Amino acid sequence: MDVLRLCACITVGLLACGSGGWAFAQAQNAGSQATIEKTFPHSNKCKRCHERVYEEWETSPLAKSIHSPAFRVSLEAYISSAGGKDKALCFRCHAPHVREFADHVELFVEQAKVGNPSLDGVACSQCHLIKQVDRAKHPPEPKYEIGGKTLYGPYKDFVQNLAHQSMESNLFQKSDLCLNCHQSVPSAMNLGKANDLLGNWDQSRAVKSGKECQTCHMPQQVGESANGEKKRTIANHSFPGRIGKLRQEAAKLDVQTKVDGDKTTVVVKVQSLVPHNLPATHPAWASVVLDLEIKGKNLKTVFSDKRVYGRTYVDAKGQPTIFDFEAVKVAHDTVLKPEETREETFTFPTPKDTKTFDVEVGLSYGPLNGPATFLQRVEAESSQGSQDPVFQPIEIVKRMENVPVGK
Ligand code: HEC
Ligand code: HEC
Ligand code: HEC
Ligand code: HEC
Ligand code: HEC
Known part of the structure; x- marks a missing residue:
């Protein structure tokens, strides 16, 4: 050379x-x-x-x-x-x-x-x-x-x-340590105040009662801090979030179903127990999805619908973008705010030819989302192809009930 x-x-x-x-x-x-x-x-x-x-x-x-x-x-x-x-x-x-x-x-x-x-x-x-x-x-x-x-x-x-x-x-026992990476993303500074991943977390009941990020995401336990040392208070380093049991503490679902002749209405109350936005809005495609499924005769799905919680953005040309580094404006913001309760109403024809039907409601982190070219690139880059975990939803909580049709 x-x-x-x-x-x-x-x-x-x-x-x-x-x-x-x-x-x-x-x-x-x-x-x-x-x-x-x-x-x-x-x-x-x-x-x-x-x-x-x-x-x-x-x-x-x-x-x-x-x-x-x-x-x-x-x-x-x-x-x-x-x-x-x-x-x-x-x-x-x-x-x-x-x-x-x-x-x-x-x-x-x-x-x-x-x-x-x-x-x-x-x-x-x-x-x-x-x-x-x-x-x-x-x-x-x-x-x-x-x-x-x-x-x-x-x-x-x-x-x-x-x-x-x-x-x-x-x-090390303060949220400050975490905030330098979790509060906002410098690439999305064009968004001004909307570039805030956690929302008004410091006004939440949890934080006012003295909780820090570590309280929930690095739960304390007793064990060895170094091999062979005597047992003492230590902090879990698996950082539960999408992975781990903490998910079960994320939200409560309250489901009320009203059959009114040919028409049925389901009201779902989603109560977020999270002291910050859910989801956190970086990467920009992050979403949490509420799914409703109605199963009628022979447990066949006769109706389904969903609500998506997250933010969508537009770029300088006014086109939708899934990249916060291209975003100049928030188009829609449906993020669940700290400890918010959101009420969702679904209306559909009452299932026919059955005495009862099932109402299934689930809250989960949505799979990777975006334009087909982006999804194909990610699939091509993954050693697991379309089986990559990023293409799977992650369940947070689920509720199921059986509802009689008759009076
Ligand atoms: C140096 C930057 C940095 C610091 C400091 C930091 N994090 Fe993170 N954290 C990240 C990044 C980057 C990811 C995403 C990793 C990935 O999935 O690629 C992440 C992921 C997480 C997740 C998993 C989120 C999920 O979706 O499951 C949790 C929980 C978390 N961090 C909590 C904390 C806590 C608590 C602290 C403070 C003790 C902290 N982090 C400090 C950068 C940081
Ligand atoms: C201010 C800190 C910060 C900067 C800068 C940042 N990220 Fe992140 N990133 C995070 C944190 C924190 C998470 C975890 C978020 C969560 O799970 O809620 C994350 C998660 C992600 C994820 C999803 C997890 C994964 O690894 O697949 C992607 C993709 C990502 N970031 C891409 C980027 C890209 C590309 C850039 C540069 C344009 C960038 N990030 C800049 C903090 C940052
Ligand atoms: C030769 C063994 C050894 C190695 C290698 C080692 N540590 Fe330690 N470390 C210890 C012991 C022993 C303690 C004391 C534990 C205690 O007091 O319970 C400790 C304590 C710590 C503490 C607690 C300090 C405090 O004051 O709270 C941190 C943090 C830590 N180590 C991080 C690291 C990191 C990061 C590395 C790698 C860069 C590392 N250690 C490598 C043996 C080691
Ligand atoms: C995202 C930041 C972060 C990363 C990454 C991280 N730690 Fe820690 N670590 C902390 C915080 C915060 C505490 C204190 C938590 C508390 O006491 O509530 C801690 C506590 C410790 C302690 C004290 C004893 C214990 O077990 O709690 C040791 C030792 C330690 N870390 C070693 C490590 C080693 C080794 C690694 C890498 C394998 C690591 N840490 C990775 C943030 C981090
Ligand atoms: C009172 C407990 C609690 C406190 C305090 C708390 N969180 Fe969370 N956090 C949760 C729960 C519950 C979830 C949702 C369930 C899950 O993902 O495990 C969550 C989810 C997350 C996620 C992943 C979700 C997503 O949308 O990407 C990140 C990242 C995160 N928290 C970071 C933080 C940071 C940073 C702090 C401190 C500023 C913090 N959390 C304080 C309970 C808490």
Whole structure:
């Protein structure tokens, strides 16, 4: 390879290079990754002593924050979009060590594109090296303490160990730690006040009664914080949300059915018990769906309908978009607000030739949604194709009742 091409490879980036350039770039990126991991030790290093924590975290969505086909495809769409010059943008939350390694952003992009990154996303040191969160900034900004050997955590009375120094920080028991990634998305700043993922969460009864994000999403238990240490209060690191039992505490459904001759009316009260918006509105296609199904004679479905909770957006050309980085305006907002009760009325012909019928009502996270080209790209990028979990709904709560037709 001549010098000229070598230079071109470095400036143009990886994907444009021939095989010689590729090998060179890989060697360079391995070096780049090693540099980054000197400052932000890889989660594998923590696993040795914090096996329980590691195993819980590994099952959480946080451990897959730059892995999903939907992330890959939308990252690509963002980078190739007119506003996509700041290549680090998505990684500031999905792999936040990019904040300290802006020069290495190509490594992050390349690893995310490969689909099976060895680089951590939101892992141990990405949280435990945060010294401070500046809430005056929008979104709030983390300040990392790098170059030392100190990890921040909840304990004052920590046991000493040979791998790192420990330091108590009450930030770890406060929502502030989470807000720097969960409150708003900088790419959607065009939306102004509508760029708020959680809503008026700080006015909720739960928060006023002293609950923090960790109370529900990192529930406390008793166990070993490091292998072989004495049991104490620890926090669950599986981050229950879409995955896990917390879902059952998300909402209550109250169903009232009234048969009035040929016409039947079902009124469903959806009471959100969540102290923030449901769903959180990034990615922009996120939705929660209320499904109604009426089963008549031989349990055949005779009527079905649904309501969708989420936000829809339009871009600068007035076209609908599923990408918040393209959105300039909210078209519709049906998100369930913190602790809101929503009433939905469904009317349909009373099922015929049967003494009773079933009313089935379910609330679930909706599957991935968007234009066919986007869905096809995600399917093509997934090793599971159309079986990728992102195409499946996730049940939150369900109610079923049997209703007599007669008087
Ligand atoms: C550095 C950014 C960052 C910080 C800090 C952060 N998160 Fe997250 N969180 C993410 C990202 C990115 C995802 C999505 C991962 C994915 O699915 O790709 C996520 C996912 C989650 C989920 C799963 C959501 C679902 O749909 O199931 C929960 C719950 C969660 N975070 C809670 C928390 C809590 C609690 C804190 C504070 C202790 C916190 N997060 C701090 C970035 C962050
Ligand atoms: C301010 C922090 C932040 C920024 C910046 C951000 N995200 Fe996210 N992202 C999150 C959080 C937090 C979640 C988890 C949301 C949830 O489950 O409610 C998430 C979830 C996602 C998901 C769904 C989970 C998954 O991994 O498939 C996709 C896709 C995604 N983000 C893509 C992007 C892209 C593309 C960008 C850049 C244009 C971006 N995000 C920028 C914080 C951020
Ligand atoms: C999204 C941020 C986040 C990530 C990622 C994260 N932690 Fe934590 N960790 C916390 C918070 C917050 C607490 C304190 C929770 C509390 O006390 O309520 C904590 C507590 C701890 C503790 C104290 C003991 C315990 O088990 O609660 C240890 C040890 C720990 N984390 C290690 C790790 C390791 C190892 C990883 C990676 C496998 C990791 N953490 C990933 C936020 C995080
Ligand atoms: C050689 C074993 C060892 C390794 C490796 C190790 N730790 Fe620890 N860590 C410990 C011990 C022991 C404690 C004390 C536990 C206690 O006090 O109950 C601890 C405590 C912690 C705490 C709590 C600190 C506090 O004051 O609240 C955090 C957070 C933590 N470790 C994170 C990590 C992370 C992140 C990594 C990987 C970068 C890591 N540890 C690697 C042994 C280790
Ligand atoms: C009182 C308990 C509670 C508190 C406090 C709480 N949440 Fe939640 N959260 C829930 C429940 C319940 C759900 C919905 C069920 C589920 O997904 O498990 C949820 C869902 C989520 C989801 C996934 C849903 C989605 O639409 O993507 C994220 C992300 C999340 N919460 C983040 C946070 C953050 C960040 C905070 C702190 C500002 C917080 N939560 C505070 C109970 C709580």
